Structure formats: structure tokens, C-alpha cells
Amino acid sequence: MENIGRKDIWHFFVNNRRFAIISVILICVMGMFSIYNLPKESDPKVDVPIAVVSTIYAGASPEDVEELITNVIENKINSMSGVEEVTSSSRKGMSMIVVQFGVDEDGREKVVDLKNEIDKIKKDLPSNAEEPRVEQVDFNNSPIMIYSLSGPYDLPSLKSMAEDIKKDLEGIAGVSKVEVIGGQDREVRVIIDKRELDKFGIPLSQVTSSIGQANTDIPIGSIETGGEKYTLRFEGRIKGAEEIGGIPVGVSGGIPVFVRDVGTVVDGFEEASSFSFFSRGDKEALPAISLNIYRASGGEILEIGESVEEKLVEARKLLPNNVSIDTVENQGTQISDDLGGLLKTGVETVIIVSLAVLIFVGWREALLSAISIPLSFFITFIVLDGIGYTLNFLTLFSLILALGIMVDAAIVVSDAMNREINNGKTPKQAALRTIDEFRNPLVFGTLTTVFAFLPMILTSGIMGKFIRTIPVTVTIILISSILVAVAILPALAVKWINIGKKEGEPEKKKASYFDKWVNLYEELIRKLFRDNRLANIFLVSIIGLFIFSLSLPITGIMKSTLFPDSDVSKLYISIQELPGTPLERTTEVSRQVEKLLMGNKDVESIQLNVGMGMSSTVSASSNASENKANIIISLKDKKSKPSYELAKDLRVVLSKENFGSATVEVVETGYGPPSGSPVEINITGPSLTQLASISDDYERVLREIKGVRNVDTSIEETNGEFVIEIDRAKAQVYGLTASQVAYALRNAVNGIEATVIRENGNDTDVVVKQNISGDMDKTNKVTMNTLNSITIATSKGEIPLSTFTNSYLHNSVNVISHTDGERIVKVTGAVDSGYTVQGVLDEFKEKVKDKALAPEYEVSFGGEQEDTEKSFADMYKAFLLGIIAIFALLVFEFNSYRQPIFLLLTIPLAIIGILPGLTIAGQSLSFPAIIGIIALGGVVVNHAIILIDRIHANRLSGLTKEEAIVEAGKSRLKPIFLTTIITIVGSFPLAFSSPVWAPIALAMIFGLSFSFVLTLGVVPILYKKFGEDVID
Structure with missing residues (x-):
């Protein structure tokens, strides 16, 4: 007699069907709210704790910056804990050190620690160097949208239009700032005529200081008058460029000398250091200005994007007809496209899975299986929202990846209930019997798949943080699906299957198209049991296929890469x-x-x-x-x-x-x-000259290898620099100091900033510059000839610069790079489609194997190859941990060591299908492919559990070992076939959705196609040969 009043969680919903319906409605409502609430983004957010230490040491050579600044700071950083890598560049007058901490370190806390450590060595730095600045790199501080404003206008005009648009965009909720990039800032130049200046006997420095001192606006204090207090402020600021010409700079013959008497004030724009152009289609490219839009913390990109587009629609109406605003980058559109495309794939998968269930099982079961999909998804969204995850490409991808797997349990439950009802049970009895029979194998089977995925969380570095979404999401969706399939679905099925059926009345059994398959399977398995030699040949063949499959990547027939x-x-x-x-x-x-x-x-x-x-x-x-x-x-x-x-x-x-x-x-x-170059050859050693020589040689070798492009080295070429040296003794004769000479040179070449004036809330630099070219329109074009013609006023009159200086062209080092404290030069390159990084590096190593290096020089390989090796090693560890966890789970389930071993031996069966299949399909062994192998390992074990569990139950009921195996194979053929075929057809849309992630779907398709046949053949033979003769 059936015990239908049980109170455990698995039977709760069957015994409380009204509550089950309310729970389903609640899950749907909360799930839809979570979908709305989840932040949307294209890729998972990867925050790597990185800090930058920058120190200015004006005038110092790269060698001096390296020795006196970079080395001192790096030595201190190396004593810190949690530091992953330190890279630096020492340039003329500038040291920049990038400190990358472990991905799981608290970035803010580490930056505080770094600042404290830097403070301790400030006294060891040169006194004339500025204090080091320590800043944390914010990866979120990058524009989410970039627009180009282009038209047939000069850059100042375009920039003015862009500034007007910027004001409107900055008022949008969720926008932190808007930057206008490009164009020329306004600059007021005071071009001094040296002849006029000399006529009045006024030094150039006096002009600069007079302009600066004339622009004064300071609070003075307060005064009391009439019994009341008033603040007092001195108003002396320059209100506009037109006032500069009237500023007195000296006195000659008792008459004031003004700026306009010794020079010309030009209200213009700074010299452009860059240009941008934009074109659409076949139209001519026009000058352009960029508008970069940043989001505030917590801002929703899609909502911001909609608001920005609305503002730009209005802005376009106010612009001239020949000025356009075009999108260069829009994360909102990218997110919509990525998620929309993947959502389309998901819908296709649901439809295909439902149709497959309809064809092979029945319309009621198809509907019940289809219902389980959104319910499981909604539960997953609720959990993801609760733990602070985002809705991104990998989240949806994980859901679709798990879709074919998650419906397995629903199919098994639906099919089993249908079978029980056909055997004369009432729907409620059928539900409870199905729960009792399949609860353990389905729960433990699902957990094996979870345990296959979950160790991926342990993948280290940036890659680990990037892919963490996959194991977390898959784990949640699989656990959700088993709760839905075993607890909620039977409760719904009791009511649904009861429609049109008289409870308790057995239906007449119909001949199933599976009967022929079952009979054929029974005949084959009994033949293998009878013919021991044939069974051994079958097993040896499987072992041979496994070895052949493994040889594909080992021999290089199957290439390897990080991502396709x-x-x-x-x-x-x-x-x-x-x-x-x-x-x-x-x-x-x-x-x-x-x-x-x-x-x-x-x-x-x-x-x-x-x-x-x-x-x-x-x-x-x-x-x-x-x-x-x-x-x-x-x-x-x-x-x-x-x-x-x-x-x-x-x-x-x-x-x-x-x-x-x-x-x-x-x-x-x-x-x-973020990753390095596909090919990255790192050369470390003490001598810059030798490093340059080795890198030149390696660069030449790399260029000769077929399939390699964009070859470059990290040595920044320079055309040298002109160095002007002062003869201090000669300069002293004329009463000049080095700083006076440097000031005169700086004024002639770049000019000296005298002050900053503010008009309408905008700051404008006022630059004083001596005209040494003789042409007011060419004051920015300075050559060594014109520079040598400079004369400097001294007590002995105007003296040419060449009297006490020497100039020469110096072959300078532009930058000295370090990695973890060692001088380094990188040779980098990219690889054409059809070639692999590993193949290129193998050929490179062969070509340079006879080029011996001195002991103090070392060569290592970084970039994508380093990331690939590290990621693959982490995944292999995850795979091993998953197997250990699955083995422990199975020992607990079956209270046996032998049976779990049989189950784990099915995992290589999946590899037999995957590696040759991917090779035939032209796919490499990539990171996504390895995820597919790990995923399939759990699925295949799941199928074997359903089979072994039935064998175990049969033997406990009194059947002999052989009969128990045969009956289990016959009874489990249909559910294993159904779950296999559903998972395969459900993977097809994913296989065509993205070239990057297609290998996972292809691994599922090829692996399941092969393992289905072998699971029902290999497991029975192994159990027959090595299974316990007596079980408890």
C-alpha cells in the first residue's frame, strides 16, 4: 500500500498541490522582478586591483630616473604581500610603476598599504623630485558611450558645439561625467618682439611676471562700518584678453611701457597635437570631436543609453545640417545586441527541446518539461539577483548551456509517471512512486554535474574571475531544475495528467517504437555476456579509441588555443x-x-x-x-x-x-x-644594448615564421634629442646662471605660462613667447638655427647663446622597462587565423635553439601563451577535483568503491567522441572546449548513475547479476536515450550562436553522441566482470 502522506520536502508539494500552484506563481512574479532588477552588461565585470605609482623628476635622464626613483620604489614594493606583478617604465623626467595585486585582494586596502610603504622611502628619493603619486586604477572609469561630432568646420567651432551638447548630457541620471576629446583649447599668446623689448631695456622675465601679478583677485579680510561688518576683497583679475595689452610691464623715461608696446596679443587656440576625422560609408572624412560618456556607480547602462539617444535627437535639431553626431562606441547597444542574440538562441533551444520531447514522449510530458524551464530560470534569476551578480552574455550563455542538461530530470520524471499510470496507478500514486524511484539517482546525478562545474571557481587569475559566472550560474540552474523536476513538477503533473483520464483506471498499453530498440539492445548485450572474447575485443577497442583521441592534441594534429x-x-x-x-x-x-x-x-x-x-x-x-x-x-x-x-x-x-x-x-x-599579445617573448638582462641586440635578432626570426603578423618590440625608437650644455664659467663672465639661460630657451621654444584668466566659467592660459623667427605667423616653428640666433641681455650687452653653450644630437634611450625589478624587452606578434600560438612558438624555439645567451640573460614566453598554459593547468586541476568530489559522492550513494569506479570510467567515453569530433569540425582544443569536456563528464556520469542505480535495485529485489543488468539496460534505455537526444538537439542553436563558445556545444554534441552507445555497452560489461557478487 502506498504511503501517500509523507511529510518530507520531496512529497510536500504533491500532498499540497494548491500551495504548489501558489509557489509557482510566486516564483514567476519574483523571477520577473529579478530580471528587471539585475544590472545588464555585455561581459562579466572583471575588477583587477591595480595601482599606479607615478613620480616626476624633471630633467632627469631615463637612466637616472631608473636608478634614483624606479629602483628605490620597486625594492619597497617587492616587500609587500599580495603583489602579483610589478611593471615599470623610466622615461626622461618620469617614473611610472604599475602594481598588480592578486585578483582576490581588496584593491582599496592594498592601495592604502602601498601609499604607507611609499611614504617610508620618500626621504631616499632625490630632493628635487616631486612626491610619488599613488592612484588606484578604476576599470569602471572608462566611457560607456563614445559619439563623434563631425562636420566641415574648424576644430574650435566643433568643440564649441560639443561643449553645448555636453551640458545637456551631464544632466542625465546615471551619468557621472561627459568629456569632450579633441579640438584646440583657447590660448592667449603674447608674442614679444625682442627688438622692442631691448629698446626699452626691459628683460623678458619682467613681462611674464608683470602679467601674472596683474591678474590678482584675493580676499583681504573684513571691515566694520556703520555698525555692520563687511567682507573685503581685492579685485584685480584680468577679465578678458583685450585687457592684457594695457598691462604695464615697465617704465622708460618716466613713461609706462605696456604689453602692446613690446609685443602682440593673439587671442587664439593652442597648437594642435592631434586630429580626428570621421566618415560614414563612402562619404569624405570630416574633422571630428569625440564625446565620451561615463556612468556613475550603480548606473544602468541600457537606461542611460536610451536617455542619451533622446537628448541627442534634440541636439541634432539645433545643429547645422552638415554637422552629424554618430556612434563610435555604445555599450548599451552592444549589450542589447549580445543579450538579444543569445536570448534568440535560448528561445530556439527551448522550442527545439520542447518539440523533441513532444515527438519522443508526448504532448502532456512536453508541456510539463517546457514548464520546468522558465520555473528553473526564474529561481536562478532570483538567486543571482540576491548574490549581486549581473545579467550578461556569460550568464545567459550558462543558462542555455544548462538548458539541455536541466530538462533531463523533467523528462525522466514525466516519462516515469506516464509509465506508472499506464501500469494502473493513479496520478498521485504515480507521482509518489516516481519520486521514490528516481529521487536519489536524479539528485545524485545532478550533483555529479554540479561537482564537475563547481571546481572551475578555483581557476586563478583574471581568467578565473572572468569565467566564474559559468560555474556559479550552472550550479544554481541545475539545483533549481532538480527541485522543480522532483518536487514541483510531479505536483503539477498529478492535476494535468488527470485531465481526460479516469483515476486508477489502467490504459491499454500501446506498442512503442522503443520496443524494437529494447529487444535489439537485449540481444546485443546478452551476446556480449555469452561471448567473453567478443566482450574483451569490444573493451580493448574502446581503450584504443581513447588513446587515439588523446594523441590528437599531443601530436599536434589538434591545435590548442585560448579562445577561437x-x-x-x-x-x-x-x-x-x-x-x-x-x-x-x-x-x-x-x-x-x-x-x-x-x-x-x-x-x-x-x-x-x-x-x-x-x-x-x-x-x-x-x-x-x-x-x-x-x-x-x-x-x-x-x-x-x-x-x-x-x-x-x-x-x-x-x-x-x-x-x-x-x-x-x-x-x-x-x-x-584582458590579456597580453598572442605571441610575447620576454628577454631580461642587465645591459640595454645587449637586450636591444637580442630583441632585434628575435624580431627578425619571428618575422620569418609563416602566419605571424604585427611583429614589434617594446624598444621605443627615437630619432635622438638635441642637448644644449652650458659652459658655466663663460656664462658667469656675463653674469648669467644656468636657470636664466634655460628660461630664455624655454620661452623661445614653448613659451612661458604667465597666468590663467577666467571668462564665463572657462579657464584660458596666457602664454608669453619670444618671436625669434622674424615672422609673427611662424612663432611655433623653431629650428636649431633660429635657436642659436637667440641673444641674451647681459651687463655687457646682447650676447649670442652660442657664446657660452654647446649643442649636439644625442642618441637617447626613450624608455627603460622593468618587470618584477628586472630590465626587460618584449618581442610581440599576432597570429593569423589557421595558425596557433603554440605552433608559432615551437617553430621559433627550433630556429633559436643554437643561439646561446649569456647566463645573465633569460628568455620566457608570456602573453596569450602564458595565459593559455595557466588556464589549461587550472582547468585540469578543476577536472581532477571534480572527479574526486564525484567519486566521494558516489561512494556515499552506493556504499561501494567498485561501483563508483565503473561510473567514473564512463568519463573517458565522452573524450573519445569530443576530441576527434572537434578535430573533424576544424576546432582547436580551446578554453571553451575544455569547459565542454568538464560539463560532459558530469552528464555522462549522470546517465551511468541512472543505469547502476537500477541494477542495484534489481539485485536487491532478488534478480541475478546478469538479469539485473539486462533488465536495468532495457528499462533505462528510453530515459537515457531521451535525455541524450534532447541535450544534443538543445545544443545545436548554441553551436551556431557564437564562434567563441561554439566548441562547448560541439563538445556536448560529439561527446553525447558517442557516449550514449558506449555507456549502455561498457558499463554493463564492466559491471558483469568486476561488480560485487553479493551486495548489501
Whole structure:
């Protein structure tokens, strides 16, 4: 007699079906609220605790900066705990040190500790060096949207328009700030005519100081008058550029001498150090200004994006018709596209899974299985919202990945209830019997899959933090699905299956299309049991296939990579001229490249930035330089081919052009967390000269390897620097000091900032500059000839600069780089599609194996290869930990050591299908593929548990070992087949959704296709040969 009044959690909902329905409604409401409440983003947020220590040591050479500043600070940093890596660059007058702490360290706390440690060694730094500044790098402090304002106007006019738009955008809720990038700031220049100045006998420094002193606005205090107190302020500030000409700078013959008497005031703009151009389609590129929009903490990107677009619609109405505002970067759109595309894949998967269940099981069971999907999802969203996670690409991907797995339990429960009802049980009796029969195998089976995924949390470094979303989300969804399938679904099924059926009345059994399969399976398994030789051949064949599969990556037939090529929405072009190339020449080359892109049917828009190289999130080097440029290519949504194929085509086009001395390279961004270059060869040692020699040799070797592109070294080339040295003895004869001479030179070359005036809330620099060219329009063009013609007023009259100075061209070192305290030079490169980093490095090592280095020089390999090796090692550890955890769980479940071993032996069966399958499909052994292998290991063990559990139950009921195995195989053939086929068809949409994550779905498809057959063959044979003869 069935005990239908049990009070445990598994039977609770069946015995309280009304409460079950209320619970379902509550889960749906709370789930929808959580979906709305979850912050949306494209990729998981990876916050790496990084601090930057910058120290200015004006005038010092890179060598002096390294010895007196960088080394001292680095030695102190190395004594700190929790430091992952220290990189630095020592430049002329500047030391910059980047300190990366462990990813699990508290960034704010570590920055405070770093500041305290730096304070302790301030006394050891040069007295004329500025105090080190310690700042924490905020990865969230990057623009979420970038817009380009372009038109046929000069940069000041465009900037003025952009500033007006900026004011409107800054009022949007969730926006922290808006930056206007590009253009020229207003600058008031006072161009001094040296001849007029000498006529009045006024030194140049007096002009500068007079202008600065004239701009004074300070509070004086308070006074009392008429019995009341008033504050008193001195008002002497310069209110506009027009007042500067009337400022007295001296007296001659009792008459004041004004600025206008010795020079000309020019109210203009600073000299441009960079230019930007924007074009859409085949239209001519026009001058452009960028608007960078940042979000405040807690701001919702999608909501901010909508508000920004609304504001820009209004702004466009106020702009001239020939001025446009175009999107360069919009994380809101990217998030919508990524999540929308993945949501489409999810819907397709749900439909395919439901149709498969409908075909193989029945419409009631299909509906019940379909109901379990949103319920499990809603529970997952509730938990994710509660633990502070975001809704991103990997979150949705994890849900779709688990979808095919999670419906397994629902299918098994639905099918079992249907079978019990056909055997004459009432729906409630069928529900309780199903729960009792399948509760343990389903719960423990689900836990094996959870234990396969969960150790991935232990993956270290940035990669670990990036992928942590996958194991957490999959764990939540699988646990949710088993609760729904075993507890809630039977309660709903009692009512649903009862419709149209008379409770307790058995239905006439119908011949199932599975009967033929079951009979065939029974015949085959009995034949293997009878023929021991045939069974041994079968097992040896499986072992041979396993060895063959493992040999694919070992022999190099199957390549390995961190992530497959990704199809992205943007490509980049890096342009670099020879050091010292003026901005005008760099602009010419950049416009030449830009013309090649115009009219390309796959290009949506082009943003050209001249005067700046490719930027990076955190770098110990600068990217601003007149000899550098970059182009951002936005591709159309519906392009003719993937971005990595378009990049190949573009490289072919560029290779046919002559760009003179310029280097033009196409740059692609890969998927995943921040990483180094695909190929990165690190050379460390004491001598900069020797490091440069080794790196030049390695660079040449790397360029010779097929499939390698964008080869470069970290040595920054320089065209040298002119050095002006003073003869102090001669200068003293004329009463001059080194600082006076330096002041005169600085004024002639760059000018001296005299003061800052404020008008309408805007600050404008006032710069005093001596005109040494003789042409008021060419005061910014200074050559060594004009510089040597400078005369300096002394007590003995005007004396030429060359009288007491010498100048020469010096081959200078631009930067000295360190990694963890050692001098380092990097040789980097990218790898073409169809080649692997490992293959390139293997060939490189072969080519340089005879090039012996001195003992004090070492070569190591970093970048993507280092990340790949580390990530793979972490995943292998996670895989091993998962197996240990699964083994312990199975020992607990079966109270046996032998049976868990049989179950674990099914994991290699999955590899037999996966590795050859991925190789045939042209896939590499990538990080996503390894996730697929780990996931499938849990699924395959789950299937074996269902089989072994039934064998165990049969033997306890009195069947012989062989009969117990045969009956278990026959009874479990259908549920194992159904769960396998559903998981396979459910993986197909994911296999075509993203090139990056397709390997996971392909691993599921190939692995399950092969392991299904082998599980029902290998496990019975092993159990027959090695299973206990007597069980408790």
C-alpha cells in the first residue's frame, strides 16, 4: 500500500498541490522582478586591483630616473604581500610603476598599504623630485558611450558645439561625467618682439611676471562700518584678453611701457597635437570631436543609453545640417545586441527541446518539461539577483548551456509517471512512486554535474574571475531544475495528467517504437555476456579509441588555443611613422589608409585619430605621439563574412600599397578578459644594448615564421634629442646662471605660462613667447638655427647663446622597462587565423635553439601563451577535483568503491567522441572546449548513475547479476536515450550562436553522441566482470 502522506520536502508539494500552484506563481512574479532588477552588461565585470605609482623628476635622464626613483620604489614594493606583478617604465623626467595585486585582494586596502610603504622611502628619493603619486586604477572609469561630432568646420567651432551638447548630457541620471576629446583649447599668446623689448631695456622675465601679478583677485579680510561688518576683497583679475595689452610691464623715461608696446596679443587656440576625422560609408572624412560618456556607480547602462539617444535627437535639431553626431562606441547597444542574440538562441533551444520531447514522449510530458524551464530560470534569476551578480552574455550563455542538461530530470520524471499510470496507478500514486524511484539517482546525478562545474571557481587569475559566472550560474540552474523536476513538477503533473483520464483506471498499453530498440539492445548485450572474447575485443577497442583521441592534441594534429577567433563588430588599424615624423606627415599617411577603406560594403563608419597610438587599459607607457595614428572601423551588423575574414582581406589590400616609411597593421580584439599579445617573448638582462641586440635578432626570426603578423618590440625608437650644455664659467663672465639661460630657451621654444584668466566659467592660459623667427605667423616653428640666433641681455650687452653653450644630437634611450625589478624587452606578434600560438612558438624555439645567451640573460614566453598554459593547468586541476568530489559522492550513494569506479570510467567515453569530433569540425582544443569536456563528464556520469542505480535495485529485489543488468539496460534505455537526444538537439542553436563558445556545444554534441552507445555497452560489461557478487 502506498504511503501517500509523507511529510518530507520531496512529497510536500504533491500532498499540497494548491500551495504548489501558489509557489509557482510566486516564483514567476519574483523571477520577473529579478530580471528587471539585475544590472545588464555585455561581459562579466572583471575588477583587477591595480595601482599606479607615478613620480616626476624633471630633467632627469631615463637612466637616472631608473636608478634614483624606479629602483628605490620597486625594492619597497617587492616587500609587500599580495603583489602579483610589478611593471615599470623610466622615461626622461618620469617614473611610472604599475602594481598588480592578486585578483582576490581588496584593491582599496592594498592601495592604502602601498601609499604607507611609499611614504617610508620618500626621504631616499632625490630632493628635487616631486612626491610619488599613488592612484588606484578604476576599470569602471572608462566611457560607456563614445559619439563623434563631425562636420566641415574648424576644430574650435566643433568643440564649441560639443561643449553645448555636453551640458545637456551631464544632466542625465546615471551619468557621472561627459568629456569632450579633441579640438584646440583657447590660448592667449603674447608674442614679444625682442627688438622692442631691448629698446626699452626691459628683460623678458619682467613681462611674464608683470602679467601674472596683474591678474590678482584675493580676499583681504573684513571691515566694520556703520555698525555692520563687511567682507573685503581685492579685485584685480584680468577679465578678458583685450585687457592684457594695457598691462604695464615697465617704465622708460618716466613713461609706462605696456604689453602692446613690446609685443602682440593673439587671442587664439593652442597648437594642435592631434586630429580626428570621421566618415560614414563612402562619404569624405570630416574633422571630428569625440564625446565620451561615463556612468556613475550603480548606473544602468541600457537606461542611460536610451536617455542619451533622446537628448541627442534634440541636439541634432539645433545643429547645422552638415554637422552629424554618430556612434563610435555604445555599450548599451552592444549589450542589447549580445543579450538579444543569445536570448534568440535560448528561445530556439527551448522550442527545439520542447518539440523533441513532444515527438519522443508526448504532448502532456512536453508541456510539463517546457514548464520546468522558465520555473528553473526564474529561481536562478532570483538567486543571482540576491548574490549581486549581473545579467550578461556569460550568464545567459550558462543558462542555455544548462538548458539541455536541466530538462533531463523533467523528462525522466514525466516519462516515469506516464509509465506508472499506464501500469494502473493513479496520478498521485504515480507521482509518489516516481519520486521514490528516481529521487536519489536524479539528485545524485545532478550533483555529479554540479561537482564537475563547481571546481572551475578555483581557476586563478583574471581568467578565473572572468569565467566564474559559468560555474556559479550552472550550479544554481541545475539545483533549481532538480527541485522543480522532483518536487514541483510531479505536483503539477498529478492535476494535468488527470485531465481526460479516469483515476486508477489502467490504459491499454500501446506498442512503442522503443520496443524494437529494447529487444535489439537485449540481444546485443546478452551476446556480449555469452561471448567473453567478443566482450574483451569490444573493451580493448574502446581503450584504443581513447588513446587515439588523446594523441590528437599531443601530436599536434589538434591545435590548442585560448579562445577561437571571434566575430567582432570593430577592427582597428595601427599606423606608425618613424620617430620624429611631424603630425602633418602622419596625417597624410593616415588619410591614404582611410581612402582605401571608403566604399567598403562591410564598413559602417571610420574614425581616424592622428597623434595617438592604440590605447590600452593599463600601460606603463604613453601612446600619444605625433608619429602615431589609429583607425577605428565599425563594421555593419549584416556583413558579408566574419570580422576575422574581413581582417585578412584588409591586410591583403594594405600589403599592396606603398606607405613609405610608415608601418600599417590591422589589429583585432579577441574575446575574453584582458590579456597580453598572442605571441610575447620576454628577454631580461642587465645591459640595454645587449637586450636591444637580442630583441632585434628575435624580431627578425619571428618575422620569418609563416602566419605571424604585427611583429614589434617594446624598444621605443627615437630619432635622438638635441642637448644644449652650458659652459658655466663663460656664462658667469656675463653674469648669467644656468636657470636664466634655460628660461630664455624655454620661452623661445614653448613659451612661458604667465597666468590663467577666467571668462564665463572657462579657464584660458596666457602664454608669453619670444618671436625669434622674424615672422609673427611662424612663432611655433623653431629650428636649431633660429635657436642659436637667440641673444641674451647681459651687463655687457646682447650676447649670442652660442657664446657660452654647446649643442649636439644625442642618441637617447626613450624608455627603460622593468618587470618584477628586472630590465626587460618584449618581442610581440599576432597570429593569423589557421595558425596557433603554440605552433608559432615551437617553430621559433627550433630556429633559436643554437643561439646561446649569456647566463645573465633569460628568455620566457608570456602573453596569450602564458595565459593559455595557466588556464589549461587550472582547468585540469578543476577536472581532477571534480572527479574526486564525484567519486566521494558516489561512494556515499552506493556504499561501494567498485561501483563508483565503473561510473567514473564512463568519463573517458565522452573524450573519445569530443576530441576527434572537434578535430573533424576544424576546432582547436580551446578554453571553451575544455569547459565542454568538464560539463560532459558530469552528464555522462549522470546517465551511468541512472543505469547502476537500477541494477542495484534489481539485485536487491532478488534478480541475478546478469538479469539485473539486462533488465536495468532495457528499462533505462528510453530515459537515457531521451535525455541524450534532447541535450544534443538543445545544443545545436548554441553551436551556431557564437564562434567563441561554439566548441562547448560541439563538445556536448560529439561527446553525447558517442557516449550514449558506449555507456549502455561498457558499463554493463564492466559491471558483469568486476561488480560485487553479493551486495548489501
